[in-house]
Amino acid sequence: xxxxxxxxxxxxxxxxxxxxxxxxxxxxxxxxxxxxxxxxxxxxxxxxxxxxxxxxxxxxxxxxxxxxxxxxxxxxxxxxxxxxxxxxxxxxxxxxxxxxxxxxxxxxxxxxxxxxxxxxxxxxxxxxxxxxxxxxxxxxxxxxxxxxxxxxxxxxxxxxxxxxxxxxxxxxxxxxxxxxxxxxxxxxxxxxxxxxxxxxxxxxxxxxxxxxxxxxxxxxxxxxxxxxxxxxxxxxxxxxxxxxxxxxxxxxxxxxxxxxxxxxxxxxxxxxxxxxxxxxxxxxxxxxxxxxxxxxxxxxxxxxxxxxxxxxxxxxxxxxxxxxxxxxxxxxxxxxxxxxxxxxxxxxxxxxxxxxxxxxxxxxxxxxxxxxxxxxxxxxxxxxxxxxxxxxxxxxxxxxxxxxxxxxxxxxxxxxxxxxxxxxxxxxxxxxxxxxxxxxxxxxxxxx
Amino acid sequence: xxxxxxxxxxxxxxxxxxxxxxxxxxxxxxxxxxxxxxxxxxxxxxxxxxxxxxxxxxxxxxxxxxxxxxxxxxxxxxxxxxxxxxxxxxxxxxxxxxxxxxxxxxxxxxxxxxxxxxxxxxxxxxxxxxxxxxxxxxxxxxxxxxxxxxxxxxxxxxxxxxxxxxxxxxxxxxxxxxxxxxxxxxxxxxxxxxxxxxxxxxxxxxxxxxxxxxxxxxxxxxxxxxxxxxxxxxxxxxxxxxxxxxxxxxxxxxxxxxxxxxxxxxxxxxxxxxxxxxxxxxxxxxxxxxxxxxxxxxxxxxxxxxxxxxxxxxxxxxxxxxxxxxxxxxxxxxxxxxxxxxxxxxxxxxxxxxxxxxxxxxxxxxxxxxxxxxxxxxxxxxxxxxxxxxxxxxxxxxxxxxxxxxxxxxxxxxxxxxxxxxxxxxxxxxxxxxxxxxxxxxxxxxxx
Numbered sequence: 001x002x003x004x005x006x007x008x009x010x011x012x013x014x015x016x017x018x019x020x021x022x023x024x025x026x027x028x029x030x031x032x033x034x035x036x037x038x039x040x041x042x043x044x045x046x047x048x049x050x051x052x053x054x055x056x057x058x059x060x061x062x063x064x065x066x067x068x069x070x071x072x073x074x075x076x077x078x079x080x081x082x083x084x085x086x087x088x089x090x091x092x093x094x095x096x097x098x099x100x101x102x103x104x105x106x107x108x109x110x111x112x113x114x115x116x117x118x119x120x121x122x123x124x125x126x127x128x129x130x131x132x133x134x135x136x137x138x139x140x141x142x143x144x145x146x147x148x149x150x151x152x153x154x155x156x157x158x159x160x161x162x163x164x165x166x167x168x169x170x171x172x173x174x175x176x177x178x179x180x181x182x183x184x185x186x187x188x189x190x191x192x193x194x195x196x197x198x199x200x201x202x203x204x205x206x207x208x209x210x211x212x213x214x215x216x217x218x219x220x221x222x223x224x225x226x227x228x229x230x231x232x233x234x235x236x237x238x239x240x241x242x243x244x245x246x247x248x249x250x251x252x253x254x255x256x257x258x259x260x261x262x263x264x265x266x267x268x269x270x271x272x273x274x275x276x277x278x279x280x281x282x283x284x285x286x287x288x289x290x291x292x293x294x295x296x297x298x299x300x301x302x303x304x305x306x307x308x309x310x311x312x313x314x315x316x317x318x319x320x321x322x323x324x325x326x327x328x329x330x331x332x333x334x335x336x337x338x339x340x341x342x343x344x345x346x347x348x349x350x351x352x353x354x355x356x357x358x359x360x361x362x363x364x365x366x367x368x369x370x371x372x373x374x375x376x377x378x379x380x381x382x383x384x385x386x387x388x389x390x391x392x393x394x395x396x397x398x399x400x401x402x403x404x405x406x407x408x409x410x411x412x413x414x415x416x417x418x419x420x421x422x423x424x425x426x427x428x429x430x431x432x433x434x435x436x437x438x439x440x441x442x443x444x445x446x447x448x
Numbered sequence: 449x450x451x452x453x454x455x456x457x458x459x460x461x462x463x464x465x466x467x468x469x470x471x472x473x474x475x476x477x478x479x480x481x482x483x484x485x486x487x488x489x490x491x492x493x494x495x496x497x498x499x500x501x502x503x504x505x506x507x508x509x510x511x512x513x514x515x516x517x518x519x520x521x522x523x524x525x526x527x528x529x530x531x532x533x534x535x536x537x538x539x540x541x542x543x544x545x546x547x548x549x550x551x552x553x554x555x556x557x558x559x560x561x562x563x564x565x566x567x568x569x570x571x572x573x574x575x576x577x578x579x580x581x582x583x584x585x586x587x588x589x590x591x592x593x594x595x596x597x598x599x600x601x602x603x604x605x606x607x608x609x610x611x612x613x614x615x616x617x618x619x620x621x622x623x624x625x626x627x628x629x630x631x632x633x634x635x636x637x638x639x640x641x642x643x644x645x646x647x648x649x650x651x652x653x654x655x656x657x658x659x660x661x662x663x664x665x666x667x668x669x670x671x672x673x674x675x676x677x678x679x680x681x682x683x684x685x686x687x688x689x690x691x692x693x694x695x696x697x698x699x700x701x702x703x704x705x706x707x708x709x710x711x712x713x714x715x716x717x718x719x720x721x722x723x724x725x726x727x728x729x730x731x732x733x734x735x736x737x738x739x740x741x742x743x744x745x746x747x748x749x750x751x752x753x754x755x756x757x758x759x760x761x762x763x764x765x766x767x768x769x770x771x772x773x774x775x776x777x778x779x780x781x782x783x784x785x786x787x788x789x790x791x792x793x794x795x796x797x798x799x800x801x802x803x804x805x806x807x808x809x810x811x812x813x814x815x816x817x818x819x820x821x822x823x824x825x826x827x828x829x830x831x832x833x834x835x836x837x838x839x840x841x842x843x844x845x846x847x848x849x850x851x852x853x854x855x856x857x858x859x860x861x862x863x864x865x866x867x868x869x870x871x872x873x874x875x876x877x878x879x880x881x882x883x884x885x886x887x888x889x890x891x892x893x894x895x896x
Binding site: 299358 | 640642644651652653654656657658659660661662663664665666667669670672673674675676677678680720721722723724725726727728733736737740741742743744745746747748749750751752753754756757758759760761762765766767768770772795796797798799805806840841842843
């Protein structure tokens with residue numbers, strides 16, 4: 001692949017830049033036509049790379065691109081997921097170049113989508129082209145490229161359900177994440193799930209004067225704080241009854257493997273300007289954010305929040321609370337347990353309403369799986385260092401949904417770096433990572 | 449007085465209406481001239497009633513009206529406090545008549561300020577007129593009428609300090625509160641003090657993705673809830689070290705006296721639409737709001753509070769927290785104790801900043817005092833029922849300040865009723881209360 005890239009580098013970049021020039025911002029209706037234009041362009045690229053078919057499929061929202069090259073139904077099938085929509089570009093004044101006029105500076109591509117996810121999905125198209133052109137294809141290869149990832153993928157699950165047969169595969173391959181560093185290549189073998197809830201605490205039917213009622217009427221704000229405080233115990237464990245029932249404890253071996261990822265506690269604290277971390281007793285920081293569930297208040301509000309002072313005992317108090325789940329925890333079950341638990345810990349004198357916003361399950365590719373092993377071998381060969389397995393603390397709910405629909409695990413082989421500042425101004429993607437990514441993907445086909 | 453009122457009723461009302469027609473809204477700079485006009489008018493009324501002198505005194509804000517009739521420096525001196533400024537009138541569309549065109553409907557005066565406090569202070573001017581005209585004056589009588597009560601009296605304390613000698617008195621008399629009911633006359637013999645604080649909890653130096661950091665980085669919102677929860681124990685007692693040190697326990701006798709005020713728990717809960725009350729163990733609802741200190745969160749905010757969901761682990765969290773204090777608790781000392789305590793209960797991993805907004809001390813007129821006894825006798829005679837002593841849970845910080853400057857207690861003999869909806873549209877004042885108020889005040893002069 002290395003040679004193929006050096007022979008075709010100019011063409012590759014020009015093709016990528018053509019896609020990057022299309023402002024496919026999914027959150028803005030003004031860009032509806034751009035979404036179609038981008039989708040059309042991708043089908044052309046897939047066909048040019050060697051796909052037997054590649055089409056734009058309408059959905060309830062932005063279109064899905066699907067392409068494939070089936071060589072033998074009895075062979076293993078790899079489904080590549082990517083998304084061609086991008087984040088908005090505000091604040092535009094902080095960009096050093098036009099976000100939709102890609103340019104190369106300091107050995108990196110600068111543009112909105114340079115990494116997330118146009119740059120990364122493009123590596124897959126080109127690795128596919130290489131495999132096909134060189135007669136190296138040993139799997140059936142399918143592409144599904146959506147246009148709504150940045151807005152929560154509202155249409156994909158339904159569409160995938162309707163095209164389940166067409167999407168059948170043995171493994172889902174995704175490059176939409178980062179690795180720890182250029183010198184510490186890593187493969188993300190799991191993501192946490194999510195259950196996002198909202199609590200409303202109702203007290204008196206109107207805002208009261210805290211002087212006249214304070215001390216006797218239960219204050220929804222105080223009650224809310226009590227509820228939140230009761231959700232986590234002194235050992236950092238979530239107190240919801242049954243919460244840990246489905247959590248699979250990792251083996252000592254697995255924990256040792258994950259602990260190989262470099263972690264500098266001092267640097268971490270300095271980066272965040274915190275005195276110390278804290279969390280579930282008995283686990284390290286990377287474990288707390290990777291392999292253990294967590295619970296966070298994401299927002300809280302109620303009463304008088306303006307400047308100055310108002311002595312109100314408010315009628316209502318609100319909090320948004322989300323839980324990060326680990327594979328095997330079912331987010332719907334957890335949401336239910338949360339709701340039941342909240343009711344049991346609400347102080348007397350107030351009522352509580354619990355709403356589920358949304359959620360998704362976590363997923364996990366075992367380090368012992370063929371797919372992980374192939375990816376590790378490929379990445380190791382390209383980087384000259386064995387990659388470390390990592391566990392993403394975040395959630396990609398659409399992948400959890402796809403996993404449920406298709407019954408296969410996604411493998412997250414991402415080549416982004418923290419420095420790429422995706423979602424922010426001056427998004428970039430290092431040419432070296434772009435190249436190594438393509439090489440790694442091409443080798444994955446060899447070793448899987 | 450009864451007869452004097454019936455002979456002069458028309459004139460009284462016309463004089464009151466003249467003041468009510470002046471839109472003396474202290475919070476709006478557009479009404480600066482109206483404030484002066486109202487102050488001028490009041491000096492005229494005081495002089496016409498019999499004051500030896502009555503003047504408009506400029507302050508850093510709206511002017512103060514001061515008038516007096518000194519008959520013998522060796523006699524006791526009564527200082528009457530009132531305020532001639534009013535609340536804004538929004539939402540104006542809910543008024544059934546022009547707030548500044550007073551009218552009488554259903555035996556009540558309707559206008560902004562009809563009760564609070566123009567109507568109530570006017571009773572004092574007329575009772576004074578009666579006493580003077582009928583040769584019944586047995587005390588030196590002083591009036592101080594300010595124009596900034598509704599905006600927190602920012603200028604009065606300084607002015608009073610500068611005119612301390614002129615304001616010297618034995619008792620401060622104030623009609624700016626309500627009584628329990630027409631059939632349950634009450635005299636407010638104490639108000640709670642106030643300490644209003646703000647807490648800022650600082651976590652990481654930027655908002656973080658809760659998926660990537662949740663579980664390890666201490667979340668300021670969760671930490672804030674823990675702090676708040678730790679402020680009150682399971683028995684409803686405030687946990688701040690030293691908080692109760694200066695709280696004077698009421699005698700069984702005093703508690704029995706206060707318990708005479710009618711209180712219907714069922715009605716109370718129904719009025720507020722709450723299932724139950726809760727508070728400090730061992731005290732009744734009226735005690736919890738009247739004679740015991742309390743702590744309330746008045747506002748809380750942080751993180752994502754918009755519609756939908758955002759998985760943020762925010763950098764900061766905020767709460768406004770106020771404490772109602774009882775007489776003998778010093779609000780500055782309590783604010784200090786609060787700050788020290790917060791620092792000891794803040795979870796590790798976050799930092800906390802504590803700010804004092806403002807405060808004031810509570811005050812208390814003993815039921816056994818001459819002033820209380822005279823007021824009780826007067827009110828009892830007019831209403832035909834012995835009034836009950838009540839304790840206001842709220843705070844009038846300016847009176848606490850005046851008490852400190854002048855060294856005398858304020859007696860709150862208010863004739864407003866809950867139905868008057870002061871501060872709201874269609875503020876009113878029952879003619880019967882207006883009349884009984886004047887009679888009670890006139891009798892107070894007789895019995896004090």
